[in-house]
Amino acid sequence: MENRGSFASRFGVIAAMAGSAVGLGNIWKFPYMVGENGGSAFIITYLIISVLITAPVLIAEMSLGRMGGQNVLGTFRTLAPKQKAWQGVGWLGLITAFVILSFYSVIAGWSLAFIKESVVGGFMGKSVTEVTADFNGFIASGWQPVAWAIVFLVMTCLIAGSGLQKGIERSSKLLMPLLAVLLVVLVVRSFFLGGFGESVQFLVKPDFSKITPEVMVAALGQSFFSLSVGMGTMLTYGSYVKKSENITGVVTNVLIADVAIAILAGFAIFPAVFTFDINPTSGPDLVFLTLPSLFAQIGGGQIMSILFFVLLFFAALTSAFSLLEVVVAYVTEELKLKRRSAVIVSFVGLAILATLCAMSQMPDSALRLGSLNLFDAFDKVSSNVMLPLGGLLIVLFWAWKLPKQRVQEEITNNGTCSGRIFPVLYFLLRYIVPVALVIMFINLNF
Ligand code: TRP
Numbered sequence: 001m002e003n004r005g006s007f008a009s010r011f012g013v014i015a016a017m018a019g020s021a022v023g024l025g026n027i028w029k030f031p032y033m034v035g036e037n038g039g040s041a042f043i044i045t046y047l048i049i050s051v052l053i054t055a056p057v058l059i060a061e062m063s064l065g066r067m068g069g070q071n072v073l074g075t076f077r078t079l080a081p082k083q084k085a086w087q088g089v090g091w092l093g094l095i096t097a098f099v100i101l102s103f104y105s106v107i108a109g110w111s112l113a114f115i116k117e118s119v120v121g122g123f124m125g126k127s128v129t130e131v132t133a134d135f136n137g138f139i140a141s142g143w144q145p146v147a148w149a150i151v152f153l154v155m156t157c158l159i160a161g162s163g164l165q166k167g168i169e170r171s172s173k174l175l176m177p178l179l180a181v182l183l184v185v186l187v188v189r190s191f192f193l194g195g196f197g198e199s200v201q202f203l204v205k206p207d208f209s210k211i212t213p214e215v216m217v218a219a220l221g222q223s224f225f226s227l228s229v230g231m232g233t234m235l236t237y238g239s240y241v242k243k244s245e246n247i248t249g250v251v252t253n254v255l256i257a258d259v260a261i262a263i264l265a266g267f268a269i270f271p272a273v274f275t276f277d278i279n280p281t282s283g284p285d286l287v288f289l290t291l292p293s294l295f296a297q298i299g300g301g302q303i304m305s306i307l308f309f310v311l312l313f314f315a316a317l318t319s320a321f322s323l324l325e326v327v328v329a330y331v332t333e334e335l336k337l338k339r340r341s342a343v344i345v346s347f348v349g350l351a352i353l354a355t356l357c358a359m360s361q362m363p364d365s366a367l368r369l370g371s372l373n374l375f376d377a378f379d380k381v382s383s384n385v386m387l388p389l390g391g392l393l394i395v396l397f398w399a400w401k402l403p404k405q406r407v408q409e410e411i412t413n414n415g416t417c418s419g420r421i422f423p424v425l426y427f428l429l430r431y432i433v434p435v436a437l438v439i440m441f442i443n444l445n446f
Helices: 012-020 024-036 040-066 070-077 084-119 128-141 143-161 165-193 196-206 213-226 233-239 247-275 284-297 301-334 341-359 372-402 403-412 423-440
Strands: none
Touching: 012 165, 012 233, 012 247, 012 301, 024 084, 024 213, 024 247, 024 372, 040 070, 040 196, 040 213, 040 233, 040 247, 040 372, 040 403, 040 423, 070 084, 070 233, 070 284, 070 301, 070 403, 084 143, 084 213, 084 284, 084 301, 084 341, 084 372, 128 143, 128 284, 143 165, 143 301, 143 341, 165 196, 165 301, 196 247, 213 301, 213 372, 213 423, 233 301, 247 284, 247 403, 284 301, 301 341, 372 423, 403 423
């Protein structure tokens, strides 16, 4: 492949991959999943699964991308030229990218709306009940969330359209460190709230009796979602990584950044939840209800509020263009369109899907799949079915289809690094991970 481009530096690779991993999954989804699934029990399960299952799958996925040097479909075609069925993994990845991006841009749109509301001081002096009523009105209007989701998609597409190094790598390198600083400021502020002690109890004190099969399924889905694993994002980014880069080293950094930011986000948010007696199980609205209520009542609240929603927006942006890149790489390489045209085509499809997702949250909306509205259905099905299924297929391909020597050479850069970790990794990916994923499918119910 000529002129395909690659990330310029090691820091660029880590920033882009951590940028993909750290997103709404960490700051919006993680806290409400923790709240819904029993606090520390969920966190412990999540940590164990992330290290033993998700991180190995991430390594496998990234290394496949670097072996194939192409988009998801092209990579499977090159690595298994005679077995077309494997390209199904590529198709699954493309569909998943659309499913995730369509609800993702709705939440990211909320964060933009909340930045605006914070800037004009709209939350100041309001009680939890008033903030909740405002929020419900916002959702019920339909057109407001739709408009903000589309604004977000335009921004994502503008960055994706400006290219791999100039758009994606450069904005990730800038936004990720900024995000970390903003989050630390917020945690420090939360430390001074009355509910901090209670939060520590809730987040850290282990209660093993709460680890049920449902908690495990939820933790696995969350872990896959948070590390961007199972649909070809990391495969696509891996295809832009130089052969000399140490894959396990990069993934270790990404894992640490991702987990640390999720847990910090918990400590930024739960003190407010407990201080204001908000129900920790309140679901996807959690950060959008608790934090404005907190900010409305504390000193320096308005600035903190702006900072928080800017943080959420940055996190969402670097993840959204990583999701979009799966589609863009496919359209440019397989359908031979220019990057700009690929972005425009994807934008049209995404704008339609995001509109449907946002409208499905209006009261009495008919946009439903079974018992869930379209938005919740997309959120649940992508994390609990599509990503683990994609992950399982990726792992089977890596550990059972490709010859051991091939994957060993790729992971160890022909024997120059990661020599000691490889046998462990190979064992996990060949036996433990597939079995764990199959067990989790058996336990899945809606
Ligand atoms: N990991 C991101 C988050 O936590 C979202 C994301 C980006 C993603 N790319 C992905 C999720 C690929 C699944 C698959 O918000």
